[in-house]
Amino acid sequence: MMPPPHPDFAVPGGRPFGLLLALASLLAIALAPTARAQESAGIAAIVNEEVISGFDLNSRMTMVVVFSNLPNNQEVRDRIRPQVIRTMVDERIKLQEAKRVDIKVPESDIARAIGRIERQNGMNPGSALFLLKSSGLDKSVLEDQVKVDMAWGRLISALYRPNYRIGDAEVDGVLAEMSRYAGKPEYRVAEIFLPIDDPAREAEVSGNAGRLVQQLRSGASFRAVAQNFSQSASAGIGGSLGWVRPDQLQPELGAVLPEMKTRDISAPIRTADGIYVLMLLGKRIAKGAPSVESTPMVIELQQLLVPVSGGASPADIARQSENARAMAAKANSCGDLDAIGKKIDSPLSGNLGKIALSKLPAETQKRVKGLAIGKPSEPFRSGDGVVVLMVCSRTGGEAPALSAEDQRTMVQSRLMTQRLSVAARQHLRNLKRSAFIDIRVGK
Numbered sequence: 001m002m003p004p005p006h007p008d009f010a011v012p013g014g015r016p017f018g019l020l021l022a023l024a025s026l027l028a029i030a031l032a033p034t035a036r037a038q039e040s041a042g043i044a045a046i047v048n049e050e051v052i053s054g055f056d057l058n059s060r061m062t063m064v065v066v067f068s069n070l071p072n073n074q075e076v077r078d079r080i081r082p083q084v085i086r087t088m089v090d091e092r093i094k095l096q097e098a099k100r101v102d103i104k105v106p107e108s109d110i111a112r113a114i115g116r117i118e119r120q121n122g123m124n125p126g127s128a129l130f131l132l133k134s135s136g137l138d139k140s141v142l143e144d145q146v147k148v149d150m151a152w153g154r155l156i157s158a159l160y161r162p163n164y165r166i167g168d169a170e171v172d173g174v175l176a177e178m179s180r181y182a183g184k185p186e187y188r189v190a191e192i193f194l195p196i197d198d199p200a201r202e203a204e205v206s207g208n209a210g211r212l213v214q215q216l217r218s219g220a221s222f223r224a225v226a227q228n229f230s231q232s233a234s235a236g237i238g239g240s241l242g243w244v245r246p247d248q249l250q251p252e253l254g255a256v257l258p259e260m261k262t263r264d265i266s267a268p269i270r271t272a273d274g275i276y277v278l279m280l281l282g283k284r285i286a287k288g289a290p291s292v293e294s295t296p297m298v299i300e301l302q303q304l305l306v307p308v309s310g311g312a313s314p315a316d317i318a319r320q321s322e323n324a325r326a327m328a329a330k331a332n333s334c335g336d337l338d339a340i341g342k343k344i345d346s347p348l349s350g351n352l353g354k355i356a357l358s359k360l361p362a363e364t365q366k367r368v369k370g371l372a373i374g375k376p377s378e379p380f381r382s383g384d385g386v387v388v389l390m391v392c393s394r395t396g397g398e399a400p401a402l403s404a405e406d407q408r409t410m411v412q413s414r415l416m417t418q419r420l421s422v423a424a425r426q427h428l429r430n431l432k433r434s435a436f437i438d439i440r441v442g443k
Helices: 019-030 033-040 054-068 074-100 107-120 127-134 140-163 168-180 199-217 222-229 233-237 314-328 334-343 362-368 404-434
Strands: 043-047 050-053 185-195 240-244 274-285 298-307 350-356 380-382 385-395 437-439
Touching: 043 054, 043 074, 050 054, 050 074, 054 074, 054 127, 054 140, 054 222, 074 140, 074 199, 074 222, 074 404, 074 437, 107 127, 107 140, 107 350, 127 140, 140 233, 140 404, 168 404, 185 199, 185 222, 185 233, 199 222, 199 274, 222 233, 233 240, 233 404, 240 274, 298 314, 298 334, 314 334, 314 385, 334 350, 334 385, 362 385
Parallel strands: none
Antiparallel strands: 043 050, 043 437, 185 240, 185 274, 298 350, 298 385, 380 385
């Protein structure tokens, strides 16, 4: 999946994602027409008589570069090409299987999924598609990838969920184990998983993993790289595993966590089923059975953006800031601010949706955390213009207890997800063994 990273998934020294950064990457893309023309030529792969063209491959690599905060140069494109084409082959197999059993994903579901992705990453509505358009890519490049992920998830759920039953005794055992673990360390972890389905491909997969680690340690977005390359069930949420104990992971993975520091990226870790890369996001002492420490504060934001050209002088920016302040002062509600944005025909103005306060950039959090509902913020320069924010609603921030029933539901959901993840890997492995796959580039 393609959106830019949540700040929690940034590595030390990495640059924060932003519109200007993405557009800078796009400018670099424009400076390499010869390389792009070469990448776009011919057939990249054939999967069961369906062609993945060089143009398809080039478009996907461009999207990966833009959304993953990777340097856009030919060296990077050469490094990511093998894993990108392998990912696209897997996606084509998944989509073929979904079509075979008549799994359909309506366009409205795809649009809502992209909207959720944008909200989770603190993006304006429509920003993901705007970035694609700015890079000369059709929106279908992202929509097709989202469609595959949704179709595959629905397929696996339909095929395997009815076969699995999580009994009371199993849930009781997990809860008892968690209670015994109280007072010991837990780790908030994100993962990238590259399966090794064929022993002959181990060197290739290992090389791909090493290149991904190099890019991650150079500032690439872990979340976006996981969404693009990881083959685990967590890929859709940027590889996040939440809070885990070392004994809940495979022994090879659990063994490295105590040695890692927060924000560290692990070296590739070989396990029985493939290669993992971990990122440590936090440490804490376990409190036992699952509970809600706090309900995240969720706010609904309205944005007014007054455009400012890239070459604007400080005086021009100051003038537009005063203009934005004067217009926003007339707004007593988010509806009023929305009407002002439409009146000045500002396409990046509008409702940003509901999002957890913690997912917003630090500076934005400071501006809106104590802002009264229906009151405009002070104007500030951001990206393509001067921005005024308004809080439409605010919920959460309290710390209710989690009921015993909710605890059991949480454990059941976690166990089911684990089982469906294993089933998904096995199902894909079986499909690949019987598929005709001819990869012509990136080997």
